[in-house]
Amino acid sequence: MTDLADLTSDVRIDLKLIAGLIEPGSRVLDIGCGDGALLELLERTRGVDARGIEISQEGVNAAVGRGLSVIQGDADSDLVQYPDQSFDYVVLSHTIQATRNARRVLEEMLRIGRRVVVSLPNFGHLDVRFRLMFLGRMPVSKRLPYSWYDTPNIHFCTIRDFVELARDVGARVDQAIVLDGAGKRLPFSLPWIVWNLLGAQAVFLLSRDGR
Numbered sequence: 001m002t003d004l005a006d007l008t009s010d011v012r013i014d015l016k017l018i019a020g021l022i023e024p025g026s027r028v029l030d031i032g033c034g035d036g037a038l039l040e041l042l043e044r045t046r047g048v049d050a051r052g053i054e055i056s057q058e059g060v061n062a063a064v065g066r067g068l069s070v071i072q073g074d075a076d077s078d079l080v081q082y083p084d085q086s087f088d089y090v091v092l093s094h095t096i097q098a099t100r101n102a103r104r105v106l107e108e109m110l111r112i113g114r115r116v117v118v119s120l121p122n123f124g125h126l127d128v129r130f131r132l133m134f135l136g137r138m139p140v141s142k143r144l145p146y147s148w149y150d151t152p153n154i155h156f157c158t159i160r161d162f163v164e165l166a167r168d169v170g171a172r173v174d175q176a177i178v179l180d181g182a183g184k185r186l187p188f189s190l191p192w193i194v195w196n197l198l199g200a201q202a203v204f205l206l207s208r209d210g211r
Contacts, residue, residue: 013183014093014119015041017203021117021175022046026088029053029112031075031105032095036063039070051087053078076100079108086112093119094201096162097155105168116171116206122195124158127181160196166206175205 015038020191022028024046027103027173030039033052036059042048054060063070076099082101090113092105097120109116122128157165166173178186178199186195195202 003035006067011041012037013179014201014203016173017177018091018093018119019045020205021205022089024048027051027081027086028089028091029087029092030091031109032080032092032098033063033068033070033101034059036066036070037066038091039063039094040066043068075105079105079112079163082108082112084111085114088114089117090115093117094121095119097123097157100154102155102157103165103169106171110169110206110208111173114207115174117203118162118206119201119203120157120159120161120162121201122178122196122199123156124160125181125200126197127200158196159199159202160192162202162204163192166204170209171206172209173204174207177203 018038019041022042025048026046027049028039028042028051030042030050032054033039033054036052039050039052042050050068052063052068052070053075054063054070055072055074057072060070060072076093090109092109096102096105096118106116111119115120163173163176176195178195179201180186180198181200186199190198
């Protein structure tokens with residue numbers, strides 16, 4: 001296996017963080033896996049049994065072209081087909097805001113996996129608030145590259161919103177990593193209100209309460 005320190009700089013920062021949370025040799029399901037970049041990373045660095053589902057045929061073709069085990073599927077409708085606790089980790093990276101029923105998807109992930117990893121952009125970030133308040137426009141940036149009329153994002157979720165959702169579905173936050181706009185970690189000692197204001201994106205490791 002390749003060490004995480006040997007990764008090239010073109011790997012998305014949240015994918016590196018997710019890889020660091022996964023135990024070697026685990027059985028992993030990546031939901032909305034796109035072209036399979038995370039699955040390939042996990043196979044290289046963690047030696048996992050990696051599976052993926054992706055809604056777009058283009059993404060499935062790209063992932064299969066990498067030699068990965070990926071099928072076409074929709075997170076909103078197809079997770080019910082997986083048995084309880086059939087994976088060690090279920091991952092959703094920068095996708096939960098694009099699902100139709102985010103709560104139901106998270107509940108299914110917690111049913112399927114022993115642990116759940118979710119990364120998401122923070123729509124409560126200071127830059128987003130600034131653009132809305134002073135420019136009166138929905139933000140468009142490197143992290144949020146879509147205009148309001150063609151964005152795949154359905155739900156505009158903040159870090160605080162997601163923490164509340166996790167609590168509502170009976171999940172425990174085992175670890176949380178929040179990054180600023182430059183991709184640097186914000187100190188763990190900072191209160192949630194500061195994370196919600198200064199955090200550009202976050203990665204959460206969850207488990208079901210009582211496990």
